[in-house]
Amino acid sequence: MSINLKLPSSHCIPRGQPDLDRQLKSILTRTARYPLTEEELTKEQGVVDSLYGKGWAKLEGLLSDRLDLIDTIKDKLDYFLDKGGDECKYGLLKGSDLPQSEVRDKELFMAVANPLYRVPEIAEILFLDKLVDIAKGFYKCMPAVGTLNLRKSFANNLPPDQTNFYHCDKNCPFLLKFFIYLNDVDTVDDGPFTYVEGSAYEKPSNWMQSHRWPDEPIKECYGDRIKHLTAKKGDVLTATTTGFHKGQKVVSRDRGLLTLNFVACQEDFSATSQMDIKKETFLSLPEEKKPLTDFLYVVE
């Protein structure tokens, strides 16, 4: 068992050593600001070892006693998508304000803008001890919530585009995401999150040549390390998304997905992309969880 932080090499980070140094500085700063015990840092060591090794882990049935909560989040997602407009974000049709019924055959996905504010029930998952402990073990310090995403990907015949292509997240040099499917994702056609095992720490020399990569060169480079991470509603997936990944194009049935970013520095090292948390949600948090909101605006 090790409590050593495993950062990628500067080669695996888009802006190289300066950003790696900044990431480390942020971790050391949060270590000084919010001291944690070795016990707290190693509570979820098995999952962290898996993240450091493969880059992903699946937590089966973690939310199986909260399926009603997942349904509530899904219903709220549909509520906003049925309305459309500026409370929603669109994939291909930027600037559209149409409801999901009118775009589902010409759009890859729709998402709720500022989801933690509009769907405060998300907080019941976001601040779960288990997820926070994994993030603590991953960053070896008190983490913080970065941005979130609540989206529905439409089963249609559109060709793959955008996040359906392999890419490495560039928001942070070192980034941990949790994925919660809002419905079962049983097959490749259901559009699972797809991850290239070990790729956060091992990248080819030309990896920066393009942001989006088609399947062929990734298959050629990584072979059988491509994993389609199917899961049931109630499971939680986690991954280091600075490794190569994509959302497999949904073909057979719509996929609802909640994505939670945990960070140890501000995404893009900027406060402009910060999301909102409702003041009442913030105030209801126990004191020890408030540092998790350091990179969120608290809004009435």
Added chain:
Amino acid sequence: MWSNKLPQIPDPKNSVSIDPTGAVTLFTQEDKDRVLSSINTRRARYGISDKEIEKEKGIVEKLYSKGWAKIENVFENKLKTIDKISDKLNYFLDGGDLHMDSLLGKQVGEGEKRLNQIEVREKELFLSIPEPLYNIPTISDIIFDDRLVGIAKSFFRCVPSIGTLNLRKSFANNLPEENTTLYHVDPNSPYFFKAFVYLRDVESPEDGPFTYVEGSANKKPDNLLSKYRWPDEEIEDFYGADKIKHLTAKKGDLVIAMTTGFHKGQKCRTRDRELLTIDYVCHPDSWQAKKQMTIKEDNFLDLPLDKIPLTDFLHIKK
């Protein structure tokens, strides 16, 4: 009640921002909203009483109307601290070992290109040292000073934070005016203020005082975006010579200003000027975590609990 209201943030059309390409532009309504969100967030995060907010109301109202204020003898009990900072500044400018270089890139007096003040005093406007708070921890006696922090609380009507800092020595020489000795507007935020602490008396315009154009935080020329640095004549023509204030002050005094108004450092002609500048903010300078400066861990751990939030936008390093 005054304390319940949000601060008066200047109209974005009177502000200057630098966009990611380096172009001079205006802040937007979205930026202004983000400032208000930051203030509301800090109010929710850190309790603050009406009494604390009201405490320095007079100074803040002066800042709103004129854009600057001078408070005499704020640091009269800290003159030795100021001398220590000055000694340490000169030690580093004479070539003394720095504990830490800056990540901010080009900054005079840094790394392999480090310059010695004896060699450059006739050919440089100024030298500054990187990461002043880390390299000279004594600075914390000034930046966390109760009175100064009290003013910042009243200005932001929330618990503020330290943004960036600057510690520099400007040389008395015959070089022409350039750089910050020309009028400009700071692009760090639509709403923030700077505190200026002279490490030696600055008694006349020839000593290089901080110079401010009164009322300019809320009034700008139509061609504001035509350039970043402005010559004296154009500023005087637009605002009138009577609005130009050379803010001379004694060691131990405090000068504060909303540097979203036009200002410059008057070129030093008679004697060198040593100046500590501190940005007080409610969000990271330019919303960029990349510009964050560093405080020593020992220094951070020594702070009383109520001052810890002032370090929110600083890195902490052993």
